[in-house]
Amino acid sequence: MYFVAKRGISNHWIPLMLPGGNKRGAALLEVLLAGVLIAITVIGLASMFSLGQSSVVARGDEWVALYLGQEKIEELTGAAFSSIAVGTFTEPLIQAGASGSQEFERVTVVDCVDPTNYAAAITCPAPSTSIIAKRITVTVTPKAIQTGPIALATVVTRH
Numbered sequence: 001m002y003f004v005a006k007r008g009i010s011n012h013w014i015p016l017m018l019p020g021g022n023k024r025g026a027a028l029l030e031v032l033l034a035g036v037l038i039a040i041t042v043i044g045l046a047s048m049f050s051l052g053q054s055s056v057v058a059r060g061d062e063w064v065a066l067y068l069g070q071e072k073i074e075e076l077t078g079a080a081f082s083s084i085a086v087g088t089f090t091e092p093l094i095q096a097g098a099s100g101s102q103e104f105e106r107v108t109v110v111d112c113v114d115p116t117n118y119a120a121a122i123t124c125p126a127p128s129t130s131i132i133a134k135r136i137t138v139t140v141t142p143k144a145i146q147t148g149p150i151a152l153a154t155v156v157t158r159h
Helices: 023-077
Strands: 002-007 010-015 087-096 102-114 117-121 132-142 150-158
Touching (some): 023 150
Antiparallel strands (some): 132 150
């Protein structure tokens, strides 16, 4: 380690010496300081890669959860209107992903709604009523909490 000292008109590099004139101790100090700086850099890079990896996994979980929710909604909307049962149905463990290593919980809620106001749930009218609407809400939650739940909703009507 060197520092600049003024001697007359010109600047000269003078080696750093610890008290008592020990140059070897200064070299050890330089090596330790360099090691600390390298360790801080490596730890920072490692945490960046870890954060990036968890972000990629979370994004993948979101896509799989979206697919599972869409799959359930298509299954129900493809069925006959009268066969869509009203209630809450939970599938506690769905394995998905390329190797089946991702686990999800899927909750499907089917309730009757006013055909003019889909936001308000109502008591299901008698089947003889001419217009009936059912709201299907599917919420898919990854078991590994990398991301929040994904919720999809649609309304089916019978005229």
